[in-house]
Amino acid sequence: MIKWRWLWAILLGIGGLVGNFGIAFADYPTRPITMVVPFPPGGVADLTARPLAAALEPILKQPVAVVNKSGAGGAVGMQFVAVAKPDGYTLLLALSSISVMPEVDKLFGRPQTYKREDFVPIALLNADPTVLAIRKEAPWKSVADFVADAKKRPGEIKYSSSGMYGTLHVAMEMFAHAAGIKLRHIPTQGGGPALTALLGGHVDAFAVGPSVIASQLKAGTVRVLACWGAKRLASMPDIPTFIELGYKDVEFYIWAGLFAPKATPPEIVKILREATKKAAHSAEFKNAMDKLNTPIYYLDGPDFQKFWDEDAARLARAIRNIGKVE
Amino acid sequence: MSIDRVSGLALLGIAIFVAVESRVLPFGTHSRPGPAYLPFILALFLGAMSLILIFYPKKDSLIIKQLRWREGRHALAILACCFFGTFAIEQLGYRITMIIILGFLFAVLERMKIWWALLWTLGLALGSFWVFDSLLKVPLPRGGLGI
Amino acid sequence: MTETFQNLWLGFATALTPANLFYALMGCLIGTMVGVLPGVGPLAGISLLLPTTFGLDPTGGLILLCGVYYGAMYGGSTTSILMRIPGEAASVMTCIDGYAMAQKGRAGPALFISAFGSYIAGTLSVIGLMFLAPPLARFALGFGPPEYFSLLAMGLIVLGYMTGGSMVKNLAMIALGLLCGMIGIDHMSGYFRFSYGVAALGDGIGVVPVAVGLFGIAEILSTAGQEKRPEVIKPKLRDLLPSREEFRDALKPIGRGTILGFFIGIIPGSAHIISTFVSYAVERRLSKHPEKFGRGAIEGVAAPESANNAASEGALVPMLALGVPTGPIPAVLLAALMVHGINPGPLFIKEQPVIFWGLIASMYIGNFVLLLLNLPLVGLFVNFLRIPYKILYPMILMFCMVGVYAVNTSYVDVAIMSVMGMLGYLLRKFDYETAPIVLGVVIAPIIEMSFRQALAMSGGKYSIFIQRPISALFLAGAFLMIILALRPLIKKGIDWGWRSQLTKAEKGD
Numbered sequence: 005m006i007k008w009r010w011l012w013a014i015l016l017g018i019g020g021l022v023g024n025f026g027i028a029f030a031d032y033p034t035r036p037i038t039m040v041v042p043f044p045p046g047g048v049a050d051l052t053a054r055p056l057a058a059a060l061e062p063i064l065k066q067p068v069a070v071v072n073k074s075g076a077g078g079a080v081g082m083q084f085v086a087v088a089k090p091d092g093y094t095l096l097l098a099l100s101s102i103s104v105m106p107e108v109d110k111l112f113g114r115p116q117t118y119k120r121e122d123f124v125p126i127a128l129l130n131a132d133p134t135v136l137a138i139r140k141e142a143p144w145k146s147v148a149d150f151v152a153d154a155k156k157r158p159g160e161i162k163y164s165s166s167g168m169y170g171t172l173h174v175a176m177e178m179f180a181h182a183a184g185i186k187l188r189h190i191p192t193q194g195g196g197p198a199l200t201a202l203l204g205g206h207v208d209a210f211a212v213g214p215s216v217i218a219s220q221l222k223a224g225t226v227r228v229l230a231c232w233g234a235k236r237l238a239s240m241p242d243i244p245t246f247i248e249l250g251y252k253d254v255e256f257y258i259w260a261g262l263f264a265p266k267a268t269p270p271e272i273v274k275i276l277r278e279a280t281k282k283a284a285h286s287a288e289f290k291n292a293m294d295k296l297n298t299p300i301y302y303l304d305g306p307d308f309q310k311f312w313d314e315d316a317a318r319l320a321r322a323i324r325n326i327g328k329v330e
Numbered sequence: 331m332s333i334d335r336v337s338g339l340a341l342l343g344i345a346i347f348v349a350v351e352s353r354v355l356p357f358g359t360h361s362r363p364g365p366a367y368l369p370f371i372l373a374l375f376l377g378a379m380s381l382i383l384i385f386y387p388k389k390d391s392l393i394i395k396q397l398r399w400r401e402g403r404h405a406l407a408i409l410a411c412c413f414f415g416t417f418a419i420e421q422l423g424y425r426i427t428m429i430i431i432l433g434f435l436f437a438v439l440e441r442m443k444i445w446w447a448l449l450w451t452l453g454l455a456l457g458s459f460w461v462f463d464s465l466l467k468v469p470l471p472r473g474g475l476g477i
Numbered sequence: 478m479t480e481t482f483q484n485l486w487l488g489f490a491t492a493l494t495p496a497n498l499f500y501a502l503m504g505c506l507i508g509t510m511v512g513v514l515p516g517v518g519p520l521a522g523i524s525l526l527l528p529t530t531f532g533l534d535p536t537g538g539l540i541l542l543c544g545v546y547y548g549a550m551y552g553g554s555t556t557s558i559l560m561r562i563p564g565e566a567a568s569v570m571t572c573i574d575g576y577a578m579a580q581k582g583r584a585g586p587a588l589f590i591s592a593f594g595s596y597i598a599g600t601l602s603v604i605g606l607m608f609l610a611p612p613l614a615r616f617a618l619g620f621g622p623p624e625y626f627s628l629l630a631m632g633l634i635v636l637g638y639m640t641g642g643s644m645v646k647n648l649a650m651i652a653l654g655l656l657c658g659m660i661g662i663d664h665m666s667g668y669f670r671f672s673y674g675v676a677a678l679g680d681g682i683g684v685v686p687v688a689v690g691l692f693g694i695a696e697i698l699s700t701a702g703q704e705k706r707p708e709v710i711k712p713k714l715r716d717l718l719p720s721r722e723e724f725r726d727a728l729k730p731i732g733r734g735t736i737l738g739f740f741i742g743i744i745p746g747s748a749h750i751i752s753t754f755v756s757y758a759v760e761r762r763l764s765k766h767p768e769k770f771g772r773g774a775i776e777g778v779a780a781p782e783s784a785n786n787a788a789s790e791g792a793l794v795p796m797l798a799l800g801v802p803t804g805p806i807p808a809v810l811l812a813a814l815m816v817h818g819i820n821p822g823p824l825f826i827k828e829q830p831v832i833f834w835g836l837i838a839s840m841y842i843g844n845f846v847l848l849l850l851n852l853p854l855v856g857l858f859v860n861f862l863r864i865p866y867k868i869l870y871p872m873i874l875m876f877c878m879v880g881v882y883a884v885n886t887s888y889v890d891v892a893i894m895s896v897m898g899m900l901g902y903l904l905r906k907f908d909y910e911t912a913p914i915v916l917g918v919v920i921a922p923i924i925e926m927s928f929r930q931a932l933a934m935s936g937g938k939y940s941i942f943i944q945r946p947i948s949a950l951f952l953a954g955a956f957l958m959i960i961l962a963l964r965p966l967i968k969k970g971i972d973w974g975w976r977s978q979l980t981k982a983e984k985g986d
Contacts, residue, residue, distance in 0.1 A: 044805060045524035046812030054528055071469060072524065073886065076662060076679030080887075083676050108667060117676050162934060168667035190622075190933050191665050193746075193926060196802035200745045203801060204618035206934060215815075219800050219822025295818030329666060334646075337907040341649055348656055348671075355668055361937025365663040365670055368925050372652050372659075379649040388643060397906055404702025405902060408874065412694065412895035415878050420888050428875060435871040442867070454872060458879055468517075468525065468883040 032092055032272050036067040039095045039262075042081025044074040048213065048298075052129055052260040053097040055292030059283035064275075070097075077167065079105055079117045086122035090265040092272035096123065100259050101171055103316035107323045108169045123263040124273055125312055127280040128303035130293065131259035133233030134175045134211040135243065137226045142208060147230045147249050150209070154185035162188045162207040164198040169323060172198060175211040175232055175256035178322040182251040189329075202226065213258045214239060215297035232256040238299060255318060259301070261308060277305045332393050338383030345377035407439055424463075424470040428455035481608065488834030491536060492842055497835065500537045501843050504544015509850065511545060511565075512552025515689050515873075516880020518565030519549035519789075523809050535817040536832045540839045542813055543793070546806060547599060547840070550749075550786045551847045554591040555858055558584055558778070560873060562693035566684045567749040567785050569915050570757045572692050574770060574777030581773050584859050585717030590727045590775055591782040592851035598735040598783035599844035602790035605739055606797070607837050610826065614798035617743045622934060623942050625746065625927035627951035629920055632751060634958045635758040636913060646909050654917015655924075657682055664922075665929045677889035684750070686881050686893040687918050691911045693877045694898025697870045699905055717856055723775045730760050730780035738784030742791025745803040748919050752788040753781035754912075790840070797833060799823050 039057050043049045050072065057068040073081035078101050085096040102120065109116040136147070144150040154161050165173035168191050180187050190207050192198045195216060201207045203225060214237055220226045221240075231243050234255055246254040262280055264273060283289055284302045293300050303311055348369055358364025411431045418427040429451055436447035462468045491497060511522035522545045530538030553564035558575035571591065578587040605613070620628075637648050660671040661681030672678035719727070737759065738752040760780045761770045770777050793810075795801045800822035802808035814821055819829060826833045881894045901911050935941035943949045 044809075045527050046805075046809035051812055051816060054531065069469070070528070071886065074680075075885070075887075076676055079679060080676050112668065114669070115674065159936075167664045188933065188936070190930050191926075192930070193664055193922070196808055197746055200618065200795075200801050200803075201621070203799065204621055206621035215820075219820035219824070223823035225823055292816070296815055297818075297820065333907045337909070341653070344653070344656075351671060355670060356666070359937075361932060361939075363929050363932065365666045365668040368928070369656060369659050369670065372656050376649055376652040376656070379645050379652065382645050383649070392908075401699065401702025405698040408694075408698055408701055408870075409895065409899055411874065412878070412898060413892070416888050416892040416895055419878070419882060419891065424879070428879075431878075432871050432875060435874070436868075440867040440871075450868060450871075454875055458875060462879055462883060468521075469886060470879070470883070471886075 032275055033064050033066045035093065036069055037064065037093050037095060039068055039070050039097055040081050040085050041070055041072050041097050042074060042078035042084075043072065043099070045072050048215075048258065049097055049099050049260055051296055052293070052298070055289050056097070056129065056262070056280075056283055059286045059289040060279055063279045063282050076117075077101060077105065077170070083117045085263070085265060086118035088265055090267035090269075092264065092268050092276065094265065095126070095276070096263040097260060098123075098263055099171070100257060100315065100319070102263075103312070103319050104169060104171070104174060104323065107316075107320045111323060111328060120312075120316060122266050124266050124268060125305055125308040126262040126264055126273065126276050127284065127305060128259060128261045128301065128308040128311060129284055130298050131257040131301040131311075132213050132215065132298060133231050133237065133245075134172065134256050134258060135214050135217065135231040135237070135240065136176075136179070136209060136229045137202065137212050137217050137220075138209045138229060139202060139205065140225055140227055141205075142227070144229065147244070147246070150229060151183045151185055154180075154183070154187060158186040159188050161209065162190050164190050164192050164201040164207040164210045166195045166198050167191050167193065168329070169326070171256075171258055172211045174319060174322050174326070176209075177326050178256055178318070179211075179232070179246060179251065179254050181322070181325045182246070182254045211256070218297050239297065253318065257315065259315070261312070273305070332387045333397065334383050334387035336394055338380040338387070341380035342377055342384065345373045345380060348373040349377070404439065408435070411435065420471045423472045425455055425459050428458070484830055484834045485607070485838065487830065488836075488838035491831055491835030492540070492838035497537055497540050497839060498842070500533070500541040501544050501839050502846060504541040504546075505548040505551075505843050505847050505850065508545035508548020508550075509552035509847065512549035512568075513555050513564050514880050515556055515562045515564055515693050515877050516685055517883050518553075518567075518685060519546045520806050520809070521884050522549060523806060527809060527813055530813050531816055535814055535819055536835045538813050538817070539810065539832060539836055540843075542810055543836060543840065544843050546810075547786060547789050547843065548847055550599075550782075550789050551592060551595050551851055553785070554595070554778075554782050555588065555851075555854075558587045558591065559858060559862055560693070560869075561696045562873060562877065563688045566688045566915070566919070567753055567788075568781075569688050569692060569750065569912055570753040570781035571778055573757075573912060574772070574774050577771065577773035578775070578778065579862070583723075583773065584862065585855055586719035586723050586775070587778050588855040588858060589717065589719055589852065590723065590779050592848055592855070594727065594731040594734065594779045594783040595786040595851075596844050596848040597731050598738060598786040599790060599847075600841060601735050602739050602742075602787045603837060603840045603844070606790060606794055606840075610794050610798040611823075613743055614795045614801075617745060617795050617803075618799070618801070620744050620947070621945075622927040622930035623945050623948040624951065625744075626924060626931055627942060627948040627955070628744075629751075629924040629927070631951045631955035631958065632755055632758075633920065633924075634955045635762075636754060636916060647913055650904075650909055650911070650913040651917050654914035655921045656917070657687065657914065658918040658921025659925065664926060665933075675889065677887055681922065682893050682918060683884065683890060684748075684915060684919050685884050686890045687897050688915050689877050689881050690894035690897025691901035691904075691914060693873065694894060695901025695905060695911065697874055698898060698902040700866065701870045717859065719775070727775050727779035730756075730776040731783045733759060733763075734780035734783030735787045738787030739791040741784070742788030743794045743803070745795055745801060746923060747788075748804065748923075749785055749788040749792070750916065750919050752784040754916050756780040756784035797821065797825060797836075800825055 039053055041049050041053045053070050057070050060068045073084055082102060085094055088094040106116045106119050163176055192201055198210050202210050228243050230246050231237055232255055233245050236245055352366040352369045355366035356364035357366045415427055415431055432451040432454055436442045436450055459470060463470045511517050523542050530541060549565055553568035554571045556562045556564040557568040557571040558579050561572045561576040563569045563572055575587045637644055660678055662669050662679050669679060734756040737756045741747050741752040757777060757780055760776045761767050792803045792807055795803050796807040802811050811821055878891055881890050904911050931941055942952060
């Protein structure tokens with residue numbers, strides 16, 4: 005007599021095994037995906053990740069959950085994804101600081117928490133150049149005035165930043181190095197305090213993302229002298245770029261991009277790139293980015309890799325120029 | 331030895347440890363303090379306070395022998411649970427970890443009746459998981475077994 | 478003036494729509510829940526709800542999130558009073574006298590006064606917010622690094638003798654707390670301190686694991702094994718309400734706590750917990766019976782709780798008036814607005830009167846709702862104490878662990894909590910106060926950074942601290958406090974000298 009019970013058990017067992025270990029790729033994704041944001045909620049990365057995740061869900065037909073793993077300037081979350089299982093179910097939405105931290109670690113001679121090579125870029129989503137903001141009472145009418153003043157009194161003009169080797173610090177030092185001037189750096193604990201320091205008159209200038217400064221600019225409490233982009237900003241067409249003004253190689257972007265662990269199978273990476281392309285061009289994502297005053301700047305995987313490498317090289321040079329400050 | 335003296339010694343140890351450890355970092359100058367500046371000063375201050383405690387303990391403080399440790403065994407067991415939870419929560423998953431911890435506390439430490447302990451353990455472990463994971467959408471780890 | 482009232486009318490019209498009322502109620506409920514759960518604080522609650530607000534209209538979303546924010550301040554005191562576990566970091570001070578009151582059977586009055594004080598503080602702060610937001614915000618911006626440093630230095634001195642027990646021990650605990658707060662990355666130089674390669678320590682020890690560990694876990698460790706369990710008297714209705722004397726004693730602390738909390742709250746970058754410590758210390762200094770503090774003084778509950786709520790609403794002043802985030806929570810609130818395309822800046826109040834005044838009106842309503850919510854719950858909560866401790870403490874342990882883990886989904890936080898629990902247990906055995914450690918952890922990054930930023934600003938000259946008027950004022954205050962504090966020590970020193978002469982004389986006989 006056939007023991008039906010045994011047959012069922014064996015069939016179920018085989019089905020379970022196949023389902024879990026078998027044809028995983030062709031059916032990717034079969035379960036929810038986690039998008040790690042290595043910063044606290046409410047920041048630029050977070051506000052880009054959430055609409056993206058929402059736009060990806062109908063395309064991938066699986067829930068995409070945004071998980072904030074903040075700490076150490078983003079290193080905690082980035083390290084988490086660098087060592088995560090490369091099965092395509094853990095992604096990283098990182099900002100340009102991803103290129104900065106390994107360089108800083110190298111500078112200090114300490115083991116790197118992760119390396120750029122630990123990630124494969126999926127797509128670039130936005131790339132805002134920073135702008136140079138000064139108080140409305142400040143005497144400088146242009147970058148030339150600023151540089152001339154800085155040369156007259158080196159080390160006297162103060163600027164705030166979001167922290168040592170943070171994006172705002174590196175950007176400013178890039179300009180200072182190219183202009184041959186010396187400024188005084190006052191680090192703060194983040195972008196918010198850096199803005200507060202400028203508004204309160206405790207510093208004279210700082211580099212900032214255009215979306216953050218837009219409302220202050222409109223109210224007239226600050227002025228903007230130049231921007232760190234290759235082209236002028238659509239939202240501030242009268243503001244010249246540093247390159248226009250003759251400062252070569254002074255380009256700095258606060259960008260956000262989607263990454264996956266390096267060893268993720270190429271088929272899955274391809275699926276993700278297609279899906280992200282569709283999501284980034286979707287109406288909902290566009291809408292969300294418009295509301296945040298952050299124009300979409302989409303680059304697909306290979307183009308993004310090129311952009312990333314160039315950007316990282318620029319940043320590495322700038323960091324080496326800054327050197328260690330005791 | 332009074333407790334003030336003993337604790338003072340411990341604090342002195344901490345102060346010395348901090349002072350030594352902060353020597354690796356640059357001290358900076360008085361006009362540009364480095365990362366080791368304030369920790370070192372605090373270590374000196376803590377050291378000073380601990381020396382005061384060692385040499386001028388409060389007159390009516392207890393002596394070591396007088397300390398009561400009756401709840402010590404219990405406390406140790408609970409601490410062990412805490413540390414176990416720390417490492418197990420991501421390896422075994424939240425629910426399994428909690429079931430182990432609560433089961434241990436109820437059944438073994440407090441010696442409740444087995445079925446009563448089981449009820450509380452499962453109720454609290456699964457209930458809290460539901461509140462946090464499903465209601466509040468805080469992702470609680472599911473561990474290697476996927477539970 | 479009339480314009481303000483017209484705007485307020487508009488605000489109430491907005492806030493009283495069924496949808497916005499619902500959001501306010503939801504926010505308050507979730508806030509209370511989040512506040513009651515140890516570890517999970519308003520920041521975690523707001524961050525979790527942030528995505529939900531994307532789909533709502535901006536006014537509704539902001540009302541919801543703010544409801545969670547000040548609601549958590551109400552809920553945080555509940556576990557502090559009943560179980561000596563801070564519901565969220567800022568409720569640490571309430572643990573001290575609140576729990577002492579609960580042990581004397583006065584849990585009901587403690588809960589009542591805390592809710593009542595929170596309501597008065599909340600409402601008065603909204604009035605302040607309403608009338609004084611723009612000028613206050615500008616004043617707050619004038620607080621730069623030198624002012625911060627001097628203010629915090631004064632605060633630390635004040636703390637040195639805030640609770641009973643030896644001043645030396647308190648100072649040692651403050652130093653220890655400050656050192657713990659310096660673990661992690663040094664923002665001024667980029668070096669990692671005392672983190673030994675553990676990435677999660679790179680940001681420092683959070684205040685949440687420290688507070689929950691030092692108070693919650695340590696409490697369980699101390700009490701669980703006791704053979705004699707604390708007797709909980711079944712409370713009669715009369716015992717739930719404060720006595721006339723308690724009520725009278727609490728009024729002035731509520732007033733002082735509100736003003737102190739509000740002004741400390743508007744300063745960008747200060748943490749709410751600072752307002753609770755300072756108001757506690759001030760009450761202790763002003764009280765005619767300072768020895769009551771630590772043993773169940775109603776002032777020790779009323780003042781911190783009021784300061785707490787006032788500070789949380791004060792923190793909204795620079796955010797709403799100038800678009801400047803004063804801390805992580807206002808930053809998330811700002812993000813909630815930015816997502817809808819609204820960029821709060823100096824023109825926010827003029828350009829978005831519906832949102833601003835709707836929020837103001839909703840805060841009046843929310844505070845009132847919370848009062849109504851919390852008062853009847855006092856009876857319910859007090860009965861919670863009657864659960865046999867052997868069932869209660871594993872439950873508490875579980876909530877602490879999951880609460881602390883949930884903040885950052887990091888098991889390192891749970892490890893820190895456990896270590897702090899052990900430390901807290903030992904410290905209590907050896908007769909030390911643990912609250913200063915929590916304050917040290919919170920203050921350390923701010924005070925150190927302010928100190929070094931101020932020096933960077935002045936190019937290394939220490940005179941900057943005295944040249945700026947506000948900073949000079951605080952430093953003078955700190956100096957004064959040191960003198961006042963040393964007077965008894967000097968007297969004691971003379972006493973010691975005299976006594977040791979006596980003993981020598983005795984020995985000589």
